Amino acid sequence: MKITLVAGARPNFMKIAPIVHAIQNAKSKGKDIDFRLIHTGQHYDEKMSGNFFEQLEIPEPHANLEAGGGTQAEQTAAIMMRFEKELMDNPTNLVLVVGDVTSTMACAITAQKMQIKVAHVEAGIRSGDWTMPEEINRLITDAITNYFFTTSELANENLRKTGVEENQIFFVGNTMIDTLLKQRPNFKKPEVWDALRLKEKEYIVMTLHRPANVDEESKLKELMDEIINNSQNLPLIFPVHPRTAKILEGLGVSHPRLHMVEPLSYLEFNYLVERAKAVVTDSGGITEEASIMNVPCMTLRDNTERPETMSLGTNELLGTDPKAIQPAMKKLFEGNWKQNQEIPMWDGHCAERIIEILLNLK
Structure with missing residues (x-):
């Protein structure tokens, strides 16, 4: 064959x-x-x-x-x-x-x-x-x-x-989980880890790329402000596409705790996710990986094609309303986030x- x-x-x-x-x-x-x-x-x-x-x-x-x-x-x-x-x-x-x-x-x-x-x-x-x-x-x-x-x-x-x-x-x-489990021992510490003196469970990883979040400038600014204002004193690590970085720069979005870094390799990015306090994302695949690694995941989308990451994993669908950030962060910092259960197969x-x-x- x-x-x-x-x-x-x-x-x-x-x-x-x-x-x-x-x-x-x-x-x-x-x-x-x-x-x-x-x-x-x-x-x-x-x-x-x-x-x-x-x-x-x-x-x-x-x-x-x-x-x-x-x-x-x-x-x-x-x-x-x-x-x-x-x-x-x-x-x-x-x-x-x-x-x-x-x-x-x-x-x-x-x-x-x-x-x-x-x-x-x-x-x-x-x-x-x-x-x-x-x-x-x-x-x-x-x-x-x-x-x-x-x-x-x-x-x-x-x-x-x-x-x-x-x-x-x-x-x-x-099969994405096949790769994750096989490569987990090979995760690679990115330069940003030492450069920012990151510590396990003491930072948040972010990714945003969907047009619904990054193309509406006023909403993007409001989302970023809510994330910054409700993440206590934790560093925010944001591997960002150059196009999104330019939009954020134009909006004047900056903060001493917000670190916009170059896109990372698979092994480097998952090194960060595995050790993060939480992930804020609008990606489908990251919700799967975060769930398997038992890392709290907040998804800024109105729907998901991967509902098992919510029913059995660590993912919560917040929607795209910036006002949803505060209660989710409160839940995270109070230690009430759900734990991963075994996802069949x-x-x-x-x-x-x-x-x-x-x-x-x-």
């Missing part, structure tokens, strides 16, 4: 790395399986050097389609055209896509039109918010997928409601289950 693995952005490689390892392991035991790793180039990321792939212990992609830039439609078209040529030049039995970026959707469509079966890892998750490009990508991908690998029973139910057959749904867990063995299933497909 030949499998083409597709990644379009840095987090996709975190999800794919354990699948690469599971394929390599199966192949070493004489199983008839191999892979070709494709980077669509959807997101240019200067931190994705050879060192990045070394850290994840995976080979560099066999091909980079370099289909970044442009509008959503232009990017989708570029990915589809280049991926079609990739599949013509390198025939495969299955295209495996992960997550919910534009590449996930575009490559699934391309494969199906070429009559190649598609497997979707992280299938069935839903936010219900059609203003998010990711939600559209999820809906379209799952409408044309053959094999659905899911992270939760709720995702299974979402798929059943749309008419997906039970024998197409495989509840396997979360988030045990570090998801990728092994996926490959075992694929090898046994008739």
Whole structure:
């Protein structure tokens, strides 16, 4: 069996790395399986050097389609055209896509039109918010997928409601957690740790990137003011995108405890998260990692596609109203934040289950 693995952005490689390892392991035991790793180039990321792939212990992609830039439609078209040529030049039995970026959707469509079966890892998750490009990508991908690998029973139910057959749904867990648990011993202290003399559980990590939070300038300023004013005397570590940093600078957002730093590598960022008092974010993936590491997580969004991080993890959905910050911080500092419970199948063995299933497909 030949499998083409597709990644379009840095987090996709975190999800794919354990699948690469599971394929390599199966192949070493004489199983008839191999892979070709494709980077669509959807997101240019200067931190994705050879060192990045070394850290994840995976080979560099066999091909980079370099289909970044442009509008959503232009990017989708570029990915589809280049991926079609990739599949013509390198025939495969299955295209495996992960997550919910534009590449996930575009490559699934391309494969199906070429009559190649598609497997979707992280299938069935839903936010219900059609203003998010990711939600559209999820809906379209799952409408044309053959094999659905899911992270939760709720995702299974979402798929059943749309008419997906039970024998197409495989509840396997979360490959992002496979990577987290494998790499946890390798977390790397970032320079900012010593530079700011940080201490365990005595700082807060922040990330903000969604347009709903960073593009409305008055709301962004109010959010930042509320976070600063209610975080007691703790340093706030904010690895910030240059675009967001420029907006904050223009708004005059600054404080001696607010430290805006360059974006960090995966191993450095999770070193900070693991030791933080709490995380304030609008990212979906970080809520998963914080939950597994039992770090309080406040999510500045009105919805989440990962409700298990709230019901079983350490995540609380605050919404985007800045007034929600104060009561959440009060709860944190009073020591009343919920603890992580065991999330079913988030045990570090998801990728092994996926490959075992694929090898046994008739």
